[in-house]
Amino acid sequence: MNLRHLVFFQELAKTQHMAIAAEHLGISQPSLSYAINGLESELGVPLFEHEGRNIKLTRFGKSYLTYVNTGLAKLTQGEELIRQLMDANTGHIELGFTYTLGQSLVPSVMSAFQKASNNTKISFALTQGNSFQLLKALRDDSLDLVLASRVQKLGDIETSKEFLFTPLVKQEIVLAVPANHPLAHKKNVFVSDIAKYPLISYSKTSGLRPLIDKILERSGISPQIRYEVEEDYTVVSFVEHNFGIALVPNLPQLKQEHVKLLHLTDNYAAHQLYLVTKINQFMAPSVTRFRDFLIHYCASDINGYE
DSSP: OOHHHHHHHHHHHHHOOHHHHHHHHTSOHHHHHHHHHHHHHHHTSOOEEEETTEEEEOHHHHHHHHHHHHHHHHHHHHHHHHHHHTSTTTOEEEEEEOTGGGTTHHHHHHHHHHTSGGGTTOEEEEEEOOHHHHHHHHHTTSOSEEEEOOOSEETTEEGGGTEEEEEEEEEEEEEEEETTSTTTTOSSBOGGGGGGSEEEEEOTTSTTHHHHHHHHHHTTOOOEEEEEESSHHHHHHHHHTTSOBEEEEOOTTOOTTSEEEEOBTTOOOEEEEEEEEETTOOOOHHHHHHHHHHHHHHHHSGGGTO
16 A cells, blocks of 8 residues: 555545645646545545535545544654654663662763753663573663673573673672671681582572672582572672572672671672673664763773772
């Protein structure tokens, strides 16, 4: 079905006069007649009937006009939305990030970004999850940008074939223990000290899990994993209630009244976080602007998130 012919039909229904409608449309009357005849043949019903020198809609035409008006209005709205999305100053960004990054980095960078006068009308929709979930949403085009750990595979597919991982910040891995724990007041704590205590660990789908396993393996520890959970503050809550201890990213805003975060003297592994985008992904100008701002922001203020 020819979209222009629907516009012709809409105009003729409005004017109910062939010559006037053709003039408004900037086409000849024969061209308009040809278009309407073709539309009627395609639908198999008459849309107009003659009434003296004028024409009027048939009952089929009246019913059809309702849907044509709605459809063309929706298309117009869609075109306007695309124009807005392609305007670097009024676009929309679907941003996904891991739970830890919602504590400080994401609110900080969004606040700094929107302080610029040409960014105030750019809107965000925010999604949190583990790295695996976020990369899957990025692959499915539900997200524009993702801030997450590196995941090696999604199903059977190597992520390096689909995504570009740009390093942003590193987070120190620390040991979380209850405030009354035997390790809480030690001057120097080593990874090997973990071996004798039950451990709260991250689930196997977490981007942090491979790093935690690597730290323990490097020290020759076979951990006593009591529970596996998803999110940082859930891990810390289980530690607070004496279910075990845990290796977690440094959480600078955590109030250490019931849980102590201890630096590990012999751990040199850090949690690398990335800006993840799809390879050869088309980005709206506002998304590109925020991506570049984010990379520059983290490079210049990186010490605040290590």
